[in-house]
Amino acid sequence: MEIGRALGYISEDDRWTNKLLLGAIFSVIPFVNFAVIGYSLQIARNVADEVERPLPEWDDFTKLLVDGLRLIGAYFVYLLPVFLALFCMMAAGVASMAYYENAAASSTTGDPFPAPLVAVYGLAMICFLPYSLLLYAVWPLFGIQVARTNRFAACFDFKEMVRLVRAQPVNYLLILAVLFGLYMAQVVVIIPALVVAIVIPCIGYILYMLVNGAAITLMVMVLGHMQGQFIRLDRAAPSAEVDLESGLV
Numbered sequence: 001m002e003i004g005r006a007l008g009y010i011s012e013d014d015r016w017t018n019k020l021l022l023g024a025i026f027s028v029i030p031f032v033n034f035a036v037i038g039y040s041l042q043i044a045r046n047v048a049d050e051v052e053r054p055l056p057e058w059d060d061f062t063k064l065l066v067d068g069l070r071l072i073g074a075y076f077v078y079l080l081p082v083f084l085a086l087f088c089m090m091a092a093g094v095a096s097m098a099y100y101e102n103a104a105a106s107s108t109t110g111d112p113f114p115a116p117l118v119a120v121y122g123l124a125m126i127c128f129l130p131y132s133l134l135l136y137a138v139w140p141l142f143g144i145q146v147a148r149t150n151r152f153a154a155c156f157d158f159k160e161m162v163r164l165v166r167a168q169p170v171n172y173l174l175i176l177a178v179l180f181g182l183y184m185a186q187v188v189v190i191i192p193a194l195v196v197a198i199v200i201p202c203i204g205y206i207l208y209m210l211v212n213g214a215a216i217t218l219m220v221m222v223l224g225h226m227q228g229q230f231i232r233l234d235r236a237a238p239s240a241e242v243d244l245e246s247g248l249v
Contacts, residue, residue, distance in 0.1 A: 047228025
């Protein structure tokens, strides 16, 4: 896995600034920003096919948008337990406030807190954080699956996803490490931009949005390259069983 290559290949395209600017603009527009995720998948496909240069164009926007929707749709399905946990936590919080208000109104003291509420809130908290971390850990794998197969359902092919990680555990950990590093770098960039946005009315906010969008686009460009490397190495492995059939789900 060539991390340095993933970080430096972008500037080799003569029009990389234009493509980055388009990505920055698209990434701050609701719904349209899904195409930025699709752009990352197209980069992964190009790198897997050993076509690193030039960067993909934004002209086939519908395809990029559909790719992004596939990935976001799969992630949303996996997020349903998180939403359920949040709902349980909110319901337990509302119930606890109602309980204490009733206790105060009736001038009762010393009543034990209802055990079911404690259990619901505690269980939701216990499940929420580990599951959220797990989703972070498998996000790049979802992108690899969609880039390889063009299929939404590939994100639920657990057997194949386990095979991919077991075949390249170190490389996959490198992808996660770089993704986390890029996220932290994005935070470092965004905070100063936010300060500028506060000081300069209107223009500052636009600047902040563009800086944030550019940081997101750079992140997906690097991630896409590393995912492409991962796919290419998997194809080269003698035991790899790669499904290259394309289809819409």
